[in-house]
Amino acid sequence: MVKFINVSKKYPNGVLALSDVTLTIDKGEFVFLVGSSGAGKSTLIKLLLKEIDPTEGEIIVGEYNLNKLPKKEIPYYRRKIGIVFQDFRLLPNKTVYENVEFAMQITGAPSKLIRRQVPFVLSLVGLAHKAKCYPHELSGGEQQRVALARAIVNKPTLLIADEPTGNLDPDTSWEIMKLLEDINKRGTTVLVATHAKEIVDSMRKRVVAIDRGKIVKDQPKGVYSYEASDAQVLLQRWI
Numbered sequence: 001m002v003k004f005i006n007v008s009k010k011y012p013n014g015v016l017a018l019s020d021v022t023l024t025i026d027k028g029e030f031v032f033l034v035g036s037s038g039a040g041k042s043t044l045i046k047l048l049l050k051e052i053d054p055t056e057g058e059i060i061v062g063e064y065n066l067n068k069l070p071k072k073e074i075p076y077y078r079r080k081i082g083i084v085f086q087d088f089r090l091l092p093n094k095t096v097y098e099n100v101e102f103a104m105q106i107t108g109a110p111s112k113l114i115r116r117q118v119p120f121v122l123s124l125v126g127l128a129h130k131a132k133c134y135p136h137e138l139s140g141g142e143q144q145r146v147a148l149a150r151a152i153v154n155k156p157t158l159l160i161a162d163e164p165t166g167n168l169d170p171d172t173s174w175e176i177m178k179l180l181e182d183i184n185k186r187g188t189t190v191l192v193a194t195h196a197k198e199i200v201d202s203m204r205k206r207v208v209a210i211d212r213g214k215i216v217k218d219q220p221k222g223v224y225s226y227e228a229s230d231a232q233v234l235l236q237r238w239i
């Protein structure tokens with residue numbers, strides 16, 4: 001589904017944000033991407049969205065080799081990926097329904113399909129009753145649910161969440177992560193960049209940790225902290 005093959009990214013100012021990253025994410029996986037501030041998580045996501053290009057290496061997403069993707073096809077490629085951000089990014093002058101509807105309209109979806117699909121995803125995220133509200137009438141958690149509905153309405157094969165709970169309280173953060181898990185269980189591959197240590201530790205999903213541009217840990221059913229793996233390494237040396 002997603003392949004990074006020996007990918008490096010050096011920004012024009014000389015910062016090496018990613019260094020020789022090789023990573024495979026299979027179809028249907030749920031992956032947490034963790035790492036301290038400046039580790040390279042956003043760079044990895046920007047590369048996936050083809051907002052930036054790697055200095056070296058190859059990135060493959062589904063049937064797309066991003067290195068070979070012509071500029072005019074980038075918008076079509078991006079429509080196959082759902083994305084949610086920390087700051088929700090809803091259109092303030094559109095209602096909840098219209099925000100989600102708009103994401104389908106720009107793909108040229110037929111109105112009959114839109115009328116069926118929008119209420120479906122809104123009920124999936126538990127917001128059917130808020131369809132006529134505007135974003136400013138919603139709580140942060142509700143706004144993030146709308147953003148999630150919008151991200152999945154076109155049935156993406158990959159859903160990326162960049163620090164989706166960064167602006168939310170702990171209980172609401174849990175609700176959003178559980179929703180991401182539900183979406184994953186319905187078949188969508190999910191990649192979540194997060195600092196939410198407690199949630200990562202208790203959900204026991206695959207955890208990929210980046211530190212200074214390198215993958216330093218890739219654990220199935222993993223935990224957030226590096227200490228755990230350091231401890232394991234120490235233990236292994238002792239045994």
Ligand SMILES: Nc1ncnc2c1ncn2[C@@H]1O[C@H](COP(=O)(O)OP(=O)(O)OP(=O)(O)O)[C@@H](O)[C@H]1O
Pocket residue numbers: 011012013015016017035036037038039040041042043044
């Ligand atoms: N446009 C840019 N030009 C130059 N350097 C950049 C640029 N964007 C990011 N960097 C640098 O690249 C490194 C990785 O940054 P990145 O934004 O990928 O980290 P991050 O893990 O997403 O951090 P955070 O958790 O704070 O969002 C950092 O040293 C950062 O300063």
